Amino acid sequence: MWYGPQPTIVVHDPELTREVTPEINLFQKPHAGQFFTLLAPGLVSYNGDKWAENRKLINPAFHLEELEVNLIWFRFCTKTSCQRISKNRELVSPKGSFELDVWHHLQTLPSDAISRTAFGSDYEEGKRIIELQRELAEHCVQALASVFIPGLRFLPTKRNRRRRQIAKDVEDSIREIISFRMNSIRAGEACEDDLLGILLESSSQEIDNHESKDFGMSIEEVIDECKQFYFAGQETTSALLVWTMILLIRYPDWQARSRDCCRNFLVNCVFVQLDKSSIQD
Template structure:
């Protein structure tokens, strides 16, 4: 009996010892990941002259970043200043003052190198070896919202980019001109009816221009399937609202483990959008087989490019049905926000600077008159073009660019450990007085009068659509649509800021006006 007790006690002791050792091992791994490793990296980078706020256990600098951002969002920017750095990213603004153009930040236990040095930026953006890759961090809820080319890297990105490129060639974009004009006519007619009642009208142009951009994408992407395209646009708007609601409430993390009402609805929308896209694609494929198809819209051009890829290479090098669906979804979500934000900020800025609004209108009336613009007409709009360049400099669609690398990598004179992240804050780089000039925080389109390369000392000082191999594939599409829209607006209206407008740029998800864009329209 006693022997049995001893054996039981021995087994119990061994079990407790095993559990204790496992617990100690786990705690040591946690301490290594959340304290020893980050502090070692911090000391290593300091020896190379890279400094920054000290790492804080587990959270890094994320609490400070969020607290400063919440405070900034709770108050408007000062007056109508174009120096929005402290408002859009107060943490980077304060840290830059203390540590300069290159400093270390901590996103939890992950080191992030914030880079505003022109030589280093040029090295990052123009790298063709694959050392600096885009950060691909898609949560389950974000994957339901968007995927496609912007979220790919390596060989997959290269294949998709190669197949998509022909669809965005400038000669192909010319074919979409009638679609853009049709959507602009619809907007102008609506605004004229609103203005005609009193001679002027105040409205928030931000949602109006989002609708315009969404309609243009629907028509340019699907042609005759315009109504169905609008349905997808409505679903994606609902999807985005649900995503943002979950992000701010913290439900996006919980939904990974426990389904919520919002996460279930997001899945339903995801499936409905995919079904609609699949039907469009199957219909268009049938048209291809019979030779009865019109390739003037994006979907037709994409399928044509994919077919050519299959003929010239192999079926394994083409896009699958799922690939095509995700690319169409990405085009919808990214294209709508980018163009809408550009047009919104252009109307706001031209309201702040009426002399430039008048110069742009005079050019439009001289080059185009009151007729519909042709592609060649748009190319002759020099003042309108430099206005867009300057608006993109001050208010780029995305306020930052991120990259990472998998192995120890050289950047300038620095030797950087694997899995370090890089963040390039465009709002800051575009306002570098050493590169742009003393008037870097002022609206001065003349700086682009001799081209983008002459607007700053180093061309790496200006990249509103990113740069290098990963420059935005939809750049020309967005600028063409924006030119047509602004041309039509200038032909029919003058506009000014409403007294109710609050200048408060916000960077989630793209750089837009936090409280809307209240503009007073006047019929010409």
């Protein structure tokens, strides 16, 4: 197919895909649009050596031992979310029923987990950053759904001004957290075991190994990776939770098998039966 003057080939053959994927210098990512660069810059937009260098620095954040630490936060956030939902039981009589919209909880759960695993002790500020990122995404989606008028994005409209202000607030907030962390590292304190701490430690080690600031990540690149981490996990996890609920309702026998599995690890748990009447069509 053609995108304007540029030809595009869509590959469906898995074998060809395996051959193409490792050729990072031959087959490069297309230039990201303005909104993509604003929302999720970082590793996913890099090509060639730049991609390889930053991937090497980010890899430690996804080692098994680090993921095991993250599981503690995932468990804590899930338990907290379940407790919030359970409070609604008090509003219903023992023989009654009511409709509960869980979408808000399914959005809050991933954002809480991401803010804790990405920013650790700076969780509250991280949560505010994620809320700003969510609002920024909504503005960008609205702009993409609007009629395209060349040059409109440069005009000081209400939406454009708000979008720029959010982008600035997000960057300033992350930069402030990074500055505080860097001062702590210089003072001899240990790095925190969250995403930001791992990125800063990995980048610092790379600079020390090569004795040059030309290596490692710049502050701007660390900011970009933190932004990207939100979009890599927030909406995908929320959508996965919704789809999981739909499948459990569609196949009740899966619920029974899941409960049997959970009973091997959990005690004194009350399981709720999901059926088609549990959700709106």
